[in-house]
Amino acid sequence: MHTIQIETMALPRRRPRKTRLCWRLSFTIMFLMICVFHSVCAYFTPFGTKGLRHSHTGLSASTNGDGNSRKSGSSDPEAGKGDPPRFKRLARKMSSKSFSFNQIPGRKRAADSSDSPDRSNTARMRPSPPSSSPSSFHEPRGSGPISEAVGQHLTPEAAAPPEIFDVDARPNSQKARKVASSQSQGKGHREEGLEEDNGAGGWQRPSRVQQRREKRQQAAMDEKMRRVKIQRFGKEGLLFKDGLAGGQAGGGRDDALQCEHFGACSGCFYRSGLVETPVMENARVFFQRVARYDNFSLGLATGVHGWRTQAKLAVAPLSKWGGCQLGLYEEGSHRVLPIPNCRVHHPSINRAVQVLTEATVTMKTRAFDPASLGGSLRYVQVAVERRTGRIQLTLVWNAPGKKEAGGELSRLLKALKAADASGELWHSIWVNFRTGPGNTIFAREARSWTKLFGADFLTEKIGPSQTLFYLTPQLFRQGNLDGFEKLVTRAQEFVPAQSVVCELYGGGGVIGLNMLGKAAALRFSDINPYLGQCVDKTLQALPAKKREKVSFIIATALEALEAGHADGATVLIVDPPRKGLESEVLAHLVDRKDPYAGTLRRIVYVSCGFEALKRDAVALMDSGWRLVHAEGFVLFPGSDHLETLAVFDRTR
Numbered sequence: 031m032h033t034i035q036i037e038t039m040a041l042p043r044r045r046p047r048k049t050r051l052c053w054r055l056s057f058t059i060m061f062l063m064i065c066v067f068h069s070v071c072a073y074f075t076p077f078g079t080k081g082l083r084h085s086h087t088g089l090s091a092s093t094n095g096d097g098n099s100r101k102s103g104s105s106d107p108e109a110g111k112g113d114p115p116r117f118k119r120l121a122r123k124m125s126s127k128s129f130s131f132n133q134i135p136g137r138k139r140a141a142d143s144s145d146s147p148d149r150s151n152t153a154r155m156r157p158s159p160p161s162s163s164p165s166s167f168h169e170p171r172g173s174g175p176i177s178e179a180v181g182q183h184l185t186p187e188a189a190a191p192p193e194i195f196d197v198d199a200r201p202n203s204q205k206a207r208k209v210a211s212s213q214s215q216g217k218g219h220r221e222e223g224l225e226e227d228n229g230a231g232g233w234q235r236p237s238r239v240q241q242r243r244e245k246r247q248q249a250a251m252d253e254k255m256r257r258v259k260i261q262r263f264g265k266e267g268l269l270f271k272d273g274l275a276g277g278q279a280g281g282g283r284d285d286a287l288q289c290e291h292f293g294a295c296s297g298c299f300y301r302s303g304l305v306e307t308p309v310m311e312n313a314r315v316f317f318q319r320v321a322r323y324d325n326f327s328l329g330l331a332t333g334v335h336g337w338r339t340q341a342k343l344a345v346a347p348l349s350k351w352g353g354c355q356l357g358l359y360e361e362g363s364h365r366v367l368p369i370p371n372c373r374v375h376h377p378s379i380n381r382a383v384q385v386l387t388e389a390t391v392t393m394k395t396r397a398f399d400p401a402s403l404g405g406s407l408r409y410v411q412v413a414v415e416r417r418t419g420r421i422q423l424t425l426v427w428n429a430p431g432k433k434e435a436g437g438e439l440s441r442l443l444k445a446l447k448a449a450d451a452s453g454e455l456w457h458s459i460w461v462n463f464r465t466g467p468g469n470t471i472f473a474r475e476a477r478s479w480t481k482l483f484g485a486d487f488l489t490e491k492i493g494p495s496q497t498l499f500y501l502t503p504q505l506f507r508q509g510n511l512d513g514f515e516k517l518v519t520r521a522q523e524f525v526p527a528q529s530v531v532c533e534l535y536g537g538g539g540v541i542g543l544n545m546l547g548k549a550a551a552l553r554f555s556d557i558n559p560y561l562g563q564c565v566d567k568t569l570q571a572l573p574a575k576k577r578e579k580v581s582f583i584i585a586t587a588l589e590a591l592e593a594g595h596a597d598g599a600t601v602l603i604v605d606p607p608r609k610g611l612e613s614e615v616l617a618h619l620v621d622r623k624d625p626y627a628g629t630l631r632r633i634v635y636v637s638c639g640f641e642a643l644k645r646d647a648v649a650l651m652d653s654g655w656r657l658v659h660a661e662g663f664v665l666f667p668g669s670d671h672l673e674t675l676a677v678f679d680r681t682r
């Protein structure tokens with residue numbers, strides 16, 4: 031009876047068999063369509079999360095990586111190059127349901143979102159954030175892969191920083207290392223926290239067929255990215271490219287600046303007529319009419335492209351979820367304009383900036399915010415070692431010290447190292463801890479400098495004598511070293527043989543030490559306290575015969591003068607900062623009977639600030655010094671800047 035009743039009651043609710051089949055069929059078709067749509071989107075999104083993971087730097091965006099690439103591991107040859115296996119495995123582990131990660135309060139959501147392959151796909155499929163976000167983060171002109179990736183594909187959940195990614199900060203880091211090493215021997219995958227990857231509760235080694243398929247998919251993806259990059263940036267990647275607007279306007283002339291950033295970037299003002307800028311015209315008029323020197327000439331010291339071997343760059347947020355963009359302030363504003371294809375930069379600088387930018391995106395490094403004084407990365411200094419093309423990188427970090435900088439800094443460092451597995455890019459990486467408001471780039475205290483990795487000194491052979499100089503990032507370094515060498519070579523001609531030379535504002539001795547072939551003795555000085563160890567190394571590398579001629583002190587120019595450094599000297603070399611000679615120093619020089627500067631017969635004045643040179647030259651010429659040589663060196667083509675060599679002889 032019961033059975034009959036139930037059947038009778040159920041019968042009216044049951045739909046006809048045909049309808050049920052229809053429903054099932056429609057559901058299956060819909061499901062298949064969704065799957066196809068997902069894979070098509072994932073495939074045709076070149077700079078999506080997968081794109082970032084497998085960009086040529088080999089960085090891995092662990093929180094957003096999809097299941098396939100996790101399983102395939104080293105299927106991407108480039109990524110394999112960039113990511114040391116342990117780094118990659120730990121990245122995966124941190125993005126998985128690892129014990130420590132989920133126990134961090136407030137991080138569960140982020141952990142969850144990266145746990146599930148479905149979710150990471152959802153992240154990729156989400157619409158772009160509201161248009162206010164990218165514009166307020168100032169989308170770069172000719173925006174590259176990174177801006178697109180951040181602007182369109184990362185969601186707040188997906189981009190939330192995995193706070194304890196820092197391996198060394200992890201309580202179970204030793205265990206992680208053990209697991210990593212056992213995995214490298216082909217065992218212990220299960221311990222790695224990859225269980226959730228197959229969605230079935232237990233990790234299984236992918237079959238060979240599967241592995242091969244994933245490898246093929248990855249290769250296809252890489253090839254697609256390569257083609258898109260070439261299409262956008264030319265074969266040289268983000269570096270030099272031809273046929274730009276700048277080049278057309280410059281009429282293809284060798285002495286015309288051909289840079290796509292020209293106009294927006296505040297770095298260069300002149301595209302052509304690079305030796306006819308207002309300061310240069312001013313110099314011509316001054317030397318001819320005021321100084322009565324008819325032989326003044328000026329010219330480009332080097333070619334107009336690729337000469338800059340040191341750059342300091344500003345940092346701005348790329349998105350509110352982390353990542354930084356590096357560049358110069360846009361013309362007339364304080365907005366940072368990325369200049370990835372800057373033509374005056376040495377190619378290594380552009381490469382380093384690209385790698386660093388990508389690393390900040392991957393590791394969600396926050397840019398410093400001057401309004402709230404929050405964030406981390408404030409400025410960046412990039413110096414090239416010309417011989418090797420490697421970079422001495424300095425990160426100016428908004429924290430009192432390494433401890434306070436915490437995991438965010440070590441994560442970035444790891445990513446930078448991972449991106450340069452071959453060791454061809456980084457010479458060394460330094461950090462300068464600088465807190466508080468203000469535009470000063472570096473904190474000066476000794477404790478604010480830390481070398482994170484690499485060699486202590488960058489070495490450069492500079493000048494006609496090819497003296498080997500040892501340089502650390504705290505030192506002043508000429509932006510255009512090739513051009514400056516020309517100036518030094520010329521200056522050497524004005525040092526008479528066997529003269530006793532005093533050099534003030536001498537830096538590491540770039541000018542003075544190049545005079546040792548002619549000079550009987552050299553005393554040089556500079557205010558920078560960091561010079562001690564560099565000058566020591568430089569002097570040690572000199573032949574003993576030359577080394578014996580040299581003495582160096584750390585002192586202001588005035589202190590050095592008053593300590594008797596110019597006593598008995600006949601030649602004085604000065605290369606002051608832009609503001610020129612201090613009035614007290616000048617006062618010693620203009621006094622014929624000065625006890626400290628009375629023996630001087632010649633001043634070799636190297637100037638990087640023409641207005642100050644005019645002032646000092648007038649004061650010197652008014653007091654018995656005669657201008658015997660003046661020559662302009664355009665060291666920064668495109669800017670209204672002149673480096674001048676002026677030689678004065680005492681007449682009375």
Ligand SMILES: C[S@@+](CC[C@H](N)C(=O)[O-])C[C@H]1O[C@@H](n2cnc3c(N)ncnc32)[C@H](O)[C@@H]1O
Binds near residue numbers: 507508555606638
């Ligand atoms: C334009 S750089 C020239 C450095 C050097 N000639 C070179 O090419 O490397 C000016 C130098 O003056 C130093 N300086 C600045 N103010 C100074 C002062 N009051 N007394 C002595 N040196 C000073 C700086 O440390 C810097 O090294």
